[in-house]
Amino acid sequence: MTDGFVYEAQPMRVVFGAGSTAVLPAEAERLGMRRALVLSTPQQRGLATRVAALLGERAAGVFDGARMHVPVETVAAAEAAVAEADADGCVAVGGGSTVGLGKALALRRALPVLALPTTYAGSEMTPIWGLTENAEKRTGRDPAVMPRSVVYDPDLTMTLPAAVSVTSGINALAHAVEALYAPDGSPVVAAMAERGVRDLANALPLLADDPGDRAGRRAALCGAWLCGACLGATTMGLHHKLCHVLGGMFDLPHAETHAIVLPHVAALNLPAAPEADAALRRVLDTDDVPAALAKLTALATRLGAPGGLQELGVAEDDLPRVADEVLARPYANPWPVGRRDLLGLLHAAHRGGTS
Structure with missing residues (x-):
């Protein structure tokens, strides 16, 4: 910024x-x-x-x-x-x-x-x-x-199933992560993003263990509100472009797709976005942001959510077509992503787990 x-x-x-x-x-x-x-x-x-x-x-x-x-x-x-x-x-x-x-x-x-x-x-x-x-x-x-x-x-x-709660929450986290390195960020957006990520990162494990945790529900909804406001105030990046292409092309479930893709995009982008990386390290209390995000994704997988694009029915042969569509009309990004990097990201998200 x-x-x-x-x-x-x-x-x-x-x-x-x-x-x-x-x-x-x-x-x-x-x-x-x-x-x-x-x-x-x-x-x-x-x-x-x-x-x-x-x-x-x-x-x-x-x-x-x-x-x-x-x-x-x-x-x-x-x-x-x-x-x-x-x-x-x-x-x-x-x-x-x-x-x-x-x-x-x-x-x-x-x-x-x-x-x-x-x-x-x-x-x-x-x-x-x-x-x-x-x-x-x-x-x-x-x-x-x-x-x-x-x-x-x-x-x-309160009745939102634990798996849906976690995947929906990771979807919200993605809004804040991208907002932290958006080209039109601001101190206001950064403050909302940090608070939103903190609220959700703390609440989602609580809801995984006890979906009826009322304090966890309040924190998660407040975090989602702030993360959504971040998305509304900034330009979307590679993560959202990927999820929109995947969702539209294969009619994939929105939140699950975001949850699968987020750690891989973070691993690709954060080295080129040091301020965003530092903010996320601080708020997540970690030395490895992609690993921390992957841990949340693994939490969703443990609850029954899909762990990779292959589990959503995406064929590996479809990935080059996805990459071509993303590159045809790219979104803003901290650095220009080439086809090779994009295919590597997609194959990792297809397998599931960490990049």
């Missing part, structure tokens, strides 16, 4: 605390929502229905078709549901898939979004949108897609 910097605060209202789901009707009223369509995945239909009941007359119905990577077909179906319900806003209940769908509706129909996260994805804190069409995921930035209000209720994460 140079002596000068630019930091642009995002226009976002955050309500954090156990039981804060109860404020949803007041938040919807504050945003002027008279007919809010509640969005969810099929698996979160029950919670979405409870949220609709809580909203009462302000609820216009439930659309439970959210999917990973926001396929354009899903967005079209949601747009039809918005039109049929005459909705003037959306309440996105769930993780990155549902928040991503809310962002697509904000982008295409200028609808305000109120987010109620139930995982540690962090998407609700960013102006980044993504759409997948013909196995290719396109992303962009637009402040218009950001939720107007985010309600963080740690109680909603």
